[in-house]
Amino acid sequence: MKLIYTGKTKDVYELEDGNYLLKFKDDCTGENGVFDPGANSVGLTICGVGKAGLRLTKFFFEKLRAQGIPTHYIDANIDEATMTVKPATVFGQGLEVICRYRAVGSFLRRYGKYVEEGQPLDAFVEVTLKDDGRGDPPIIDDALDMLGILTLQEYQVLKDLTKQIGAVVKEELAKKGLELYDIKFEFGRIGEDGQIALIDEISGGNMRAYKNGVCAEPLELEQLMLEE
Numbered sequence: 001m002k003l004i005y006t007g008k009t010k011d012v013y014e015l016e017d018g019n020y021l022l023k024f025k026d027d028c029t030g031e032n033g034v035f036d037p038g039a040n041s042v043g044l045t046i047c048g049v050g051k052a053g054l055r056l057t058k059f060f061f062e063k064l065r066a067q068g069i070p071t072h073y074i075d076a077n078i079d080e081a082t083m084t085v086k087p088a089t090v091f092g093q094g095l096e097v098i099c100r101y102r103a104v105g106s107f108l109r110r111y112g113k114y115v116e117e118g119q120p121l122d123a124f125v126e127v128t129l130k131d132d133g134r135g136d137p138p139i140i141d142d143a144l145d146m147l148g149i150l151t152l153q154e155y156q157v158l159k160d161l162t163k164q165i166g167a168v169v170k171e172e173l174a175k176k177g178l179e180l181y182d183i184k185f186e187f188g189r190i191g192e193d194g195q196i197a198l199i200d201e202i203s204g205g206n207m208r209a210y211k212n213g214v215c216a217e218p219l220e221l222e223q224l225m226l227e228e
């Protein structure tokens with residue numbers, strides 16, 4: 001197999017059959033040892049976080065598959081910390097889609113004059129460009145359309161899928177006494193027909209979830225979610 005991309009938290013390999021293999025690493029995004037799912041750099045390394053992130057990702061992608069929601073997922077090997085997926089073509093050079101249930105993180109930093117920290121938001125969907133050098137700028141539907149990244153119809157599909165998937169995650173977390181504040185997804189086109197599908201991962205590193213008013217670290221979140 002061939003290494004085709006070295007990411008912040010995963011390495012991507014191309015398999016002989018054309019599928020991709022994602023290798024989960026023990027790195028988390030953040031700064032100076034503090035976890036931040038919105039950060040553009042590796043801020044800390046936690047032993048075991050790769051496998052735990054993969055276990056949670058497997059849990060959610062299998063749940064989504066059972067509900068008929070399109071994703072890139074094929075299967076996962078926890079011991080090896082790898083996941084086999086269908087290759088996707090991303091929109092432009094990649095987008096991040098955020099679903100917000102409470103005002104924290106970059107939303108609060110940007111709009112803090114108008115919202116209180118933790119103020120409820122109604123599954124508010126926001127898209128940013130994956131552009132580390134420019135700090136992942138937020139982008140609206142008209143700009144995505146104008147720049148040829150996504151049509152307005154595709155934007156609607158993306159937004160609807162985001163709310164649908166966010167609701168699944170939120171409900172599963174709630175069963176374990178965790179409240180989802182926000183979550184980041186990635187989407188791409190897969191297969192011959194270029195169907196819009198969820199790609200990448202759904203782990204503790206992509207979301208903020210609170211337990212008794214305290215934000216859970218990725219590993220803690222994964223342990224809480226996966227314990228029997």
Ligand SMILES: Nc1ncnc2c1ncn2[C@@H]1O[C@H](COP(=O)(O)OP(=O)(O)O)[C@@H](O)[C@H]1O
Nearest residue numbers: 007008009010012072085086087088186199200
């Ligand atoms: N099915 C897929 N097809 C193509 N690229 C994918 C797929 N799933 C995930 N990716 C990409 O693989 C990379 C995973 O590595 P990661 O460490 O998360 O990267 P990054 O530093 O860009 O966040 C991401 O850039 C993500 O967009």
Ligand SMILES: [Mg+2]
Nearest residue numbers: 007008009200
């Ligand atoms: Mg990533």
